[in-house]
Amino acid sequence: MKPQANRVVVPSLLFAAIIVVSFNAWLAFRSVESLLSSEYWVAHTWQTISQVDRIMGSAKDAETGSRGYLITGDDNYLDPYFSARRELPAEFDRFGLLVPDNPVQLARLTEMRAVVDQRLALLQQSIDLRRNHDTDSVRALVLTGTGKVQMDHLRRIADDMQAEELRLLTLRTATAQSSGRRARYTVSLASGLDLLLIMLMFRYFAHERSLRVASEVAARRLALSRAELEERAHEISSLNALLEHRVQLRTAELVTANRELEAFSYSVSHDLRAPLRTIDGFSLALEEDYASIVGDAGKDHIRRVRNAVHRMGELIDALLQLSRITRGEIVREQFDMSAMAESVAAQLQEENPGREMTFHIESGLQAFADPHLIRVALENLFGNAVKFSSKMPNTVVDFGWDPIESAWYVRDNGAGFEMIYADKLFNAFNRLHGDKDFKGSGIGLATVARVVHRHQGRIWPNSVVNHGATFWFTLG
Numbered sequence: 001m002k003p004q005a006n007r008v009v010v011p012s013l014l015f016a017a018i019i020v021v022s023f024n025a026w027l028a029f030r031s032v033e034s035l036l037s038s039e040y041w042v043a044h045t046w047q048t049i050s051q052v053d054r055i056m057g058s059a060k061d062a063e064t065g066s067r068g069y070l071i072t073g074d075d076n077y078l079d080p081y082f083s084a085r086r087e088l089p090a091e092f093d094r095f096g097l098l099v100p101d102n103p104v105q106l107a108r109l110t111e112m113r114a115v116v117d118q119r120l121a122l123l124q125q126s127i128d129l130r131r132n133h134d135t136d137s138v139r140a141l142v143l144t145g146t147g148k149v150q151m152d153h154l155r156r157i158a159d160d161m162q163a164e165e166l167r168l169l170t171l172r173t174a175t176a177q178s179s180g181r182r183a184r185y186t187v188s189l190a191s192g193l194d195l196l197l198i199m200l201m202f203r204y205f206a207h208e209r210s211l212r213v214a215s216e217v218a219a220r221r222l223a224l225s226r227a228e229l230e231e232r233a234h235e236i237s238s239l240n241a242l243l244e245h246r247v248q249l250r251t252a253e254l255v256t257a258n259r260e261l262e263a264f265s266y267s268v269s270h271d272l273r274a275p276l277r278t279i280d281g282f283s284l285a286l287e288e289d290y291a292s293i294v295g296d297a298g299k300d301h302i303r304r305v306r307n308a309v310h311r312m313g314e315l316i317d318a319l320l321q322l323s324r325i326t327r328g329e330i331v332r333e334q335f336d337m338s339a340m341a342e343s344v345a346a347q348l349q350e351e352n353p354g355r356e357m358t359f360h361i362e363s364g365l366q367a368f369a370d371p372h373l374i375r376v377a378l379e380n381l382f383g384n385a386v387k388f389s390s391k392m393p394n395t396v397v398d399f400g401w402d403p404i405e406s407a408w409y410v411r412d413n414g415a416g417f418e419m420i421y422a423d424k425l426f427n428a429f430n431r432l433h434g435d436k437d438f439k440g441s442g443i444g445l446a447t448v449a450r451v452v453h454r455h456q457g458r459i460w461p462n463s464v465v466n467h468g469a470t471f472w473f474t475l476g
Helices: 003-072 075-098 103-131 135-143 146-207 211-271 273-289 291-327 337-351 371-388 419-424 444-454
Strands: 333-336 357-361 366-369 395-402 407-412 459-463 469-473
Touching: 003 075, 003 103, 003 146, 075 103, 103 135, 103 146, 273 291, 333 337, 333 371, 337 357, 337 371, 366 371, 371 395, 371 407, 371 444, 371 469, 419 459, 444 459, 444 469
Parallel strands: 357 395
Antiparallel strands: 333 366, 395 407, 407 469, 459 469
16 A cells, blocks of 8 residues: 555544444443443332332231230230331331332322321220220220221232332333343444454554464464363363263152152052051951940940041042152143033032032133142142031032132132131141041142142132131142
8 A cells, every 4th residue: 555545544544443432432331321220220119119018017017016915915015016106107208208200109108008097096996995904895896807907908008009019110120121132232232343443453554564474473363262162162071071970860869769759659558558458357357246245335446446547548548649749740731620620519519419519610711730630629629618618507619710819719608717827727737627527637738739839829718717718829
């Protein structure tokens, strides 16, 4: 290139490079600024959701403290109550500061303040009556159900607040992700353009040097890159071999564990049944052949032995079913949930021909789950509903989809239970009613919980003693 042309081209290239680099830097700065703003609003939304949880926590502390005092009369139980009364105004104010630009949330905040004030006033009234030893008035006040209505109202408001924030969180998360993508694209584009400019400038200036030096430098770089690639390839190969070895070890351990579990199930279903059959056979022989010798007391003892054997057999069957549910593979498919519920109800009516039973099953319900496991769950839920309503003149069982809870439900009009024991329902062998009142193995609800959890769902109850029970469950 001629020297005169060099004097024109070189400054022009440098000026163009400065403009392009400056523009790229400006684009990258704006993209990063947008990303930081989006991430700030995402964090702000989580902070708002957390504040709703703190408000509900304080409200529950007040409820718990006052309840403890009403039951025991011990002033120490009022510490959470007074602490909640002190903290709630500040927590409401903090929530208001977090949503000053959201009139919907501010309106809910006002409504929540009013409900909390009403609830605290009612709690204070109960406490005052308890301090005056007016337990009859306290009991009458509690039985009105006003407290439950207020807490349910408060929970609905909190759920609405969190739903609004989750909606905003979805939008803001999408915005943050979009900003992140734009930032990555912009920085990548800017880096690529900058790198391209540097390479062009380097190529231009390198052209002025000797071809031999350029070739040597290129060859040296190529050799270094090849050595580095070969080294990394060797590392990757070693890591893959190590990972494969670990996978084989874990697979072998899993296979061994499954075999041991299968062996245990076989032992339960065969080895443990043999002595039970022996006991049952000999006790039956005693009952039939020596009834006149053992007398009435002996007959009663024999009857108890046989009942215990049958009880043990039922427990073994329940444990085996629970084991199979835990080990089996989930195979989801679309099926008619209403038809399955009708089938289970018909089976229960055949098994209880002398009972007055009415099943209200919502029609047209479809589910995407493992039909075999879901039938096991429905059989246990419907069976429990029928069992615990056996002392009612007419058993009523409802099944359907609850759009408010977004969950399936099974409801009965049976004996019900105290909600303070609800967390024990889904543990094996935990029973809230004696075997004299309602026969059972204590495995049914544990089996239902396993089925629901294997579908990545959850199950929860609600009940009032002598007013039936409702179980909701989701299937992921």
